[in-house]
Structures are given as C-alpha cells and as structure tokens.
Amino acid sequence: MTLLRVGVFGLLGSGNLGNDGSLEAVLGYLRAEHPEAVVDALCGGPEVVAARYGIPATRLHWNRGEYRTASRAGAIAAKGLGKLVDAVRTAAWVRRHDVVIVPGMGVLEATLPLRPWGFPYSLFLLCASGRLSGTRVALVGVGAAPIGNRPTRALVRWSARLATYRSYRDALSRDAMREMGVDTTRDEVYPDLAFALPVPPPPDPSGPPGPVCVGVMDFHGGNDDRARAEEIHRRYLDGTTRFVRALVKDGRPVRLLTGDACDASVVDAIREAVDSPLVTAAETASLADLMKETAAADTVVATRYHNLICALKTGTPTLAVSYAAKSEALMARMGLGTYCHPAREVDADRLLEQFRELEKRSAQLRKTLAERNQVATRRLEDQFTALTAALFPAADHAHALRETP
Known part of the structure; x- marks a missing residue:
C-alpha cells in the first residue's frame, strides 16, 4: 500500500479549543478513511499537538517571539529575519507532503485583531509553496469574512486562489471570498467541522437541575x-x-x-x-x-x-x-x-x-436542535466524501472498486 504523506497546518495547540477541535475532527476522518496516511503538523503549539494527538509536529514560526509586540531594534530585526526563514522552512515542509489540510478555523477572516504579516502571511506561504511544489493544499470548512485592511485582504485572497480545494463553514464565508475576487463556483458550504466530534451522553433527567x-x-x-x-x-x-x-x-x-x-x-x-x-x-x-x-x-x-x-x-x-x-x-x-x-x-x-x-421554550428548542444536528451530521459525511475525491483520488477509486458488486 502506498503511504500518503499528509500535513495539517494552522494555529493548533496554541490554546484555542475551537482550532484544536477542528484538527481532532480531521484526524478522526483521516484515521477512519485513510489509515495508510502518515500525518504530521506545522503549527503554533507543536508540543501540545504531539502530546495530545500523537503526531509529529513542527513549530510554525522560526522566531519564537512572533506574536509578541516588538519595540526594540533587535526584536524588530528578529521578526524581519523570521519572515525570510519561515518562507524557506514552510516551502521545505510542504514539499515533503502529498496533501496539506488546513482544518477549519477562521483563517480567511479578520473578525478579531490581526496583523497581515502574522498568520495571513503564513497561510500565503503555505498555499504558494503548495502550488509551486505540486502539493495539494485544502482549506477545509474554513471561516471567511470581509476584510478592510488591504495587505491582509490581498494575502487572504491569494491564499484562497492558490489552494487546491476550498470549503466553508457557512454561506457568509463563501460570499465574502466571492466579493474579494475568488472564484467560488465549485466551493461548497458544510457545517463546522466540530459538528463531526462525538457528544457525551446526556445527563440523568432524574438528577438535579443543571447550571x-x-x-x-x-x-x-x-x-x-x-x-x-x-x-x-x-x-x-x-x-x-x-x-x-x-x-x-x-x-x-x-x-x-x-x-x-x-x-x-x-x-x-x-x-x-x-x-x-x-x-x-x-x-x-x-x-x-x-x-x-x-x-x-x-x-x-x-x-x-x-x-x-x-x-x-x-x-x-x-x-x-x-x-x-x-x-x-x-x-x-x-x-x-x-x-x-x-x-x-x-x-x-x-x-x-x-x-x-x-x-x-426549552423543550421545543431541544427538539429543534436534535433535528438540526442530524442534518449537520449527514452534511459532514458529504464533506468528507468530497474531500476524499478531491485529495485522495487513488484511494477513492480503490474504495469504489471494493464496493462494486
């Protein structure tokens, strides 16, 4: 069996539980549908990702002070040098993979404070490296929003254009990318990847009221x-x-x-x-x-x-x-x-x-949520089927042959 080299990329293991939940959902998909894949990460918190998910992980930025405010000349110079080093490091990492997946997250938005030469620059390096090396880069179930800052908008737009595959976690995200000049005619909208995670058993209804x-x-x-x-x-x-x-x-x-x-x-x-x-x-x-x-x-x-x-x-x-x-x-x-x-x-x-x-309206809303969650589960099954067809065509073909009577 040919080994697939799959990378996952993003601000993972950095303390944001939503980002890590998206990673967990994608790892669950890979382990279930593509157990032959060898997976590693380029991420913000490599120690956490390696310990929690059992995959090798490399630090996203060469400069460990990337997200600290730089006021002294030495710190500013380190940041500038770090951008050059990261371009080389990212390109080398991408070339080692057949596929790189950016799992969910709001990587195409700036709804929270964001500098263009932070993560938007890192994402652009990833997508450009993928295009140059022939590695398929997939933005899977990502969030996007209109961006006012011109440098940030340009980096986000080019990142999306250079990606091999794009899907979004809501229609607003797809609309935002279309308005920024990205051709979204083949891009689909699915529920957030976190809806693919398992849920805990419900509490005992005879127990005391919850908080x-x-x-x-x-x-x-x-x-x-x-x-x-x-x-x-x-x-x-x-x-x-x-x-x-x-x-x-x-x-x-x-x-x-x-x-x-x-x-x-x-x-x-x-x-x-x-x-x-x-x-x-x-x-x-x-x-x-x-x-x-x-x-x-x-x-x-x-x-x-x-x-x-x-x-x-x-x-x-x-x-x-x-x-x-x-x-x-x-x-x-x-x-x-x-x-x-x-x-x-x-x-x-x-x-x-x-x-x-x-x-x-609690009882009525609980019933509504149960119905909507069933729909979300089915749609995410469609997402993973589409992802296999786009990124792992050989595996998808083999799967189809096994199912043919």
Whole structure:
C-alpha cells in the first residue's frame, strides 16, 4: 500500500479549543478513511499537538517571539529575519507532503485583531509553496469574512486562489471570498467541522437541575476596532458581569466557560466582582470537555463561536452573545436565530429578558436542535466524501472498486 504523506497546518495547540477541535475532527476522518496516511503538523503549539494527538509536529514560526509586540531594534530585526526563514522552512515542509489540510478555523477572516504579516502571511506561504511544489493544499470548512485592511485582504485572497480545494463553514464565508475576487463556483458550504466530534451522553433527567453555563471571551472588538478596543472590552465585561449577578440573585448556579487561554482574565474579573459561591469556573482543555459542561447545563449563554457549537451540538438551548456575523449565521442555521445579543453592546437587562424567553421554550428548542444536528451530521459525511475525491483520488477509486458488486 502506498503511504500518503499528509500535513495539517494552522494555529493548533496554541490554546484555542475551537482550532484544536477542528484538527481532532480531521484526524478522526483521516484515521477512519485513510489509515495508510502518515500525518504530521506545522503549527503554533507543536508540543501540545504531539502530546495530545500523537503526531509529529513542527513549530510554525522560526522566531519564537512572533506574536509578541516588538519595540526594540533587535526584536524588530528578529521578526524581519523570521519572515525570510519561515518562507524557506514552510516551502521545505510542504514539499515533503502529498496533501496539506488546513482544518477549519477562521483563517480567511479578520473578525478579531490581526496583523497581515502574522498568520495571513503564513497561510500565503503555505498555499504558494503548495502550488509551486505540486502539493495539494485544502482549506477545509474554513471561516471567511470581509476584510478592510488591504495587505491582509490581498494575502487572504491569494491564499484562497492558490489552494487546491476550498470549503466553508457557512454561506457568509463563501460570499465574502466571492466579493474579494475568488472564484467560488465549485466551493461548497458544510457545517463546522466540530459538528463531526462525538457528544457525551446526556445527563440523568432524574438528577438535579443543571447550571447556567456562561461562556466568556477576552473580547476587545475586531480588526477595525483597535482605537475603541478598551472601551468595547469594558462594556462587554460590565454587561456580562451584571447578567451573571442577576442570575445569582435569582439563586441560579452559574458555570463560567472559556475557549482560549486568554479568557481566564475575564473569568477572574467576573468571579471577583460577583463574589458568590454560586459562580464557578470550568477547567476545559478540549471541545470534548466543553461539550460535557454544556450537556450538563440547563441553558447556555456564550460568546466564543466554538462555545456556541458545543452547546448546540449537545442540544442545549443557547443564547449567543455575538461578536461576528458567523455566530448569527450559525444560530439561524440551528433554528435559534432570534436568540442573539450584540457583544459590543451588552445590555444586561435585555440579555436577561432574552434568557428567560429562551428558557420558556426549552423543550421545543431541544427538539429543534436534535433535528438540526442530524442534518449537520449527514452534511459532514458529504464533506468528507468530497474531500476524499478531491485529495485522495487513488484511494477513492480503490474504495469504489471494493464496493462494486
């Protein structure tokens, strides 16, 4: 059997649970459908990826201070040199593979603060290297959004154009790439890859009521909000804290969730401000951990995109504190489109009103979510079938021959 050399690429193992969940879904697909594949990673946190997923991993950036602000001449020079070194390192890594997969993530968007010479440059190096070396590069179930910054937009546009295969996690992403000048006529839309992950068993219905899970985020606005970043963060934190305090006043236990290592500061600030034993914080190291928390909850109110996915995937009534159109699109697709609240303008009184309305319809919404999750599962089976046909044509042909009577 011919060995397939498959690479996975991205800000994986860096503390973002959503990114790692997308990787886990793709690794599950590869191990089930292409067990002959030899897989390794070029990623942000190679030690974590190697230990958690059992695959060899290489650091994405030569310069270990890539994402730290450089003010001294030496640090600035190291960053500049790092860009040149990374071009060589990335090209050499790509050439060693038959296929490279970018698993999910918002790699074609800038809804959070982003510098063009950070990850957008890395993604461009990957896709350009793939085109030059003949290695197939696939952007699988990725997120995209309109980008105002010209250098970032140009790098994202060329990355998408140079990729061999593209699919998106929502129609808004495909529309955004079309508006940026990418031919998307053959690109498909599928549910987020995290919907392919297994769910924990439901809690015992005869047990005690679950908590309200509140997923928080170290939110400072998007790429175009840098001038107002601190004001946006203060309003988000104040509104969320007031909402948690109102729940505690009603005697409701609150479980705080995060989705990235940087969110811990928000958890600490809310717990200190509310100062109640009813407020606890979950320790989560994966989307599986998040799903266990949301499955045990009565209701979820969350900001981070993959907190929402975990709650919806486990069938728990969910209210989105939305910081980007992708959250609203996800909620609409799952039948909860009316239960969104703007993260930039958190109004605790209005949020509490929406929360109470959500809880009144809990039984009906759980049924809706069960139906929508069945559809998502079938669509992701279609995604993986399409991916095999696009990236592993020989394996797909052999599979078809085995099924022929």
